[in-house]
Amino acid sequence: MRLRNLTRRREIGANCYLLESGNCRYVLDAGMHPKQVGMDALPNYAAVPYDNVEAVLITHAHHDHIGSLPALQRKLPNTPVYMTEITGEIGAAMLHNSVNVMSSQRLELNISEYPFFTHAEVDEVKRLWNYVNLRRKVELPGDADIDATFFDAGHILGSAGILLREGDKSLFYTGDVCFEPQTLSMAADFPTEGVDVLVMETTRGDQQRPADYSRKAEKERLGKLICDTFDATGSVLIPVFALGKTQEVMLMLHELHTHDLIPEMPLFIGGLSTKVTLLHDQYAEKSRRNYPGFSLLRDINMLVAQRRKKREIQYNTRCIYALSSGMMSENTVSNQFAQTFLENPRNSVAFVGYTDPDSPGARVRKAKPGEKVQLDKHRLPVEVNSRIESFDLSAHATRESLLNYAITLRPKKILLVHGDESAQLWFEAKLKEALPQTEIVRPDPEGWVELW
Numbered sequence: 458m459r460l461r462n463l464t465r466r467r468e469i470g471a472n473c474y475l476l477e478s479g480n481c482r483y484v485l486d487a488g489m490h491p492k493q494v495g496m497d498a499l500p501n502y503a504a505v506p507y508d509n510v511e512a513v514l515i516t517h518a519h520h521d522h523i524g525s526l527p528a529l530q531r532k533l534p535n536t537p538v539y540m541t542e543i544t545g546e547i548g549a550a551m552l553h554n555s556v557n558v559m560s561s562q563r564l565e566l567n568i569s570e571y572p573f574f575t576h577a578e579v580d581e582v583k584r585l586w587n588y589v590n591l592r593r594k595v596e597l598p599g600d601a602d603i604d605a606t607f608f609d610a611g612h613i614l615g616s617a618g619i620l621l622r623e624g625d626k627s628l629f630y631t632g633d634v635c636f637e638p639q640t641l642s643m644a645a646d647f648p649t650e651g652v653d654v655l656v657m658e659t660t661r662g663d664q665q666r667p668a669d670y671s672r673k674a675e676k677e678r679l680g681k682l683i684c685d686t687f688d689a690t691g692s693v694l695i696p697v698f699a700l701g702k703t704q705e706v707m708l709m710l711h712e713l714h715t716h717d718l719i720p721e722m723p724l725f726i727g728g729l730s731t732k733v734t735l736l737h738d739q740y741a742e743k744s745r746r747n748y749p750g751f752s753l754l755r756d757i758n759m760l761v762a763q764r765r766k767k768r769e770i771q772y773n774t775r776c777i778y779a780l781s782s783g784m785m786s787e788n789t790v791s792n793q794f795a796q797t798f799l800e801n802p803r804n805s806v807a808f809v810g811y812t813d814p815d816s817p818g819a820r821v822r823k824a825k826p827g828e829k830v831q832l833d834k835h836r837l838p839v840e841v842n843s844r845i846e847s848f849d850l851s852a853h854a855t856r857e858s859l860l861n862y863a864i865t866l867r868p869k870k871i872l873l874v875h876g877d878e879s880a881q882l883w884f885e886a887k888l889k890e891a892l893p894q895t896e897i898v899r900p901d902p903e904g905w906v907e908l909w
């Protein structure tokens with residue numbers, strides 16, 4: 458068996474990997490690039506032989522893993538797709554939202570190939586999606602006699618790592634993983650032995666976490682910021698991604714409120730976040746997670762005001778606004794809301810996730826008090842007078858925990874993916890030192906790697 462990396466650059470990008478054994482081919486993930494636009498946002502689908510793919514397997518519903526699935530499926534009209542049920546249901550909502558985003562980008566940026574697919578196509582391709590249970594072996598179609606087993610990745614609801622077995626050989630693809638419990642997601646539940654080839658994400662390879670870090674202390678620090686802001690009669694803006702971080706933050710605020718660490722305050726979420734949160738609630742009983750049966754929209758004691766579609770969110774004092782996107786990208790609710798919010802010194806902004814260095818969010822994060830920041834290229838820069846703080850509440854494994862996992866697993870080969878060059882180099886050096894018998898590979902974009 459061999460693997461071809463279909464990403465176009467060495468970065469997180471649009472995740473997609475082609476596996477080939479004899480005449481049989483399988484595709485792992487079908488992502489879309491979070492920053493690139495047009496054809497550049499797609500994986501290298503030209504390298505996929507369209508008449509002959511036995512199955513597509515999807516790890517989770519984030520854009521960089523599922524975002525181009527309908528475009529791939531158009532080329533593979535009869536190929537079955539495998540994923541967990543939650544990934545399918547949340548993924549469909551994300552893809553429908555992506556149609557809307559691409560349609561407005563078509564006009565605004567003049568990208569004639571957008572949208573890559575339509576709402577009708579999303580509904581159409583969904584009929585080929587097969588929902589699999591965690592830790593249940595599925596025989597994949599094709600002569601190669603390959604089976605797949607999905608394991609909870611603890612990253613977002615429904616996320617999975619995928620074990621593929623061919624005879625006595627096996628490959629495990631982590632997808633995005635978190636080895637520590639988050640508020641809603643439980644820690645990953647991955648296989649700990651019997652893996653020959655490990656394909657591993659490296660997102661946090663260049664981030665060192667302080668030795669005294671604890672998620673609980675980080676959560677309480679967020680509580681403190683909220684209290685201070687409440688006392689100053691300001692409001693708190695938490696830029697979040699609609700899927701994953703919104704629900705984590707909601708539950709975290711509920712915990713803080715239950716433990717009397719923050720006062721009762723209206724909490725606003727909106728748009729896509731509301732839809733995705735509703736899906737989390739629909740699967741509250743049926744998924745592996747903390748707080749089983751807990752409904753975020755119904756059971757949270759704080760007032761959750763769901764923003765009606767298209768209606769602008771009104772600023773009020775002593776409120777919490779958990780708005781997407783997490784990077785405050787242009788034309789998103791958090792970006793628009795920040796235009797007037799940031800000038801008020803009574804307000805606070807809490808960053809709880811990754812911000813790309815080129816994003817408006819990163820500029821706000823780095824801004825000194827009183828500095829002007831350009832949030833939108835069509836609008837005037839905004840003076841940042843609000844208090845700005847950052848919190849490490851990542852849904853990705855720390856580099857140390859990933860390293861420990863790889864060392865425990867002791868595979869014959871490790872392929873490093875889903876990370877920047879510097880992040881991959883850290884893992885390469887550490888793994889070579891810890892596992893001298895293991896071959897460490899950083900697959901070149903579009904390059905082939907022999908597996909067994």
Ligand SMILES: [Zn+2]
Pocket residue numbers: 517519612633
């Ligand atoms: Zn992810």
Ligand SMILES: [Zn+2]
Pocket residue numbers: 469519521522633875
């Ligand atoms: Zn990812």
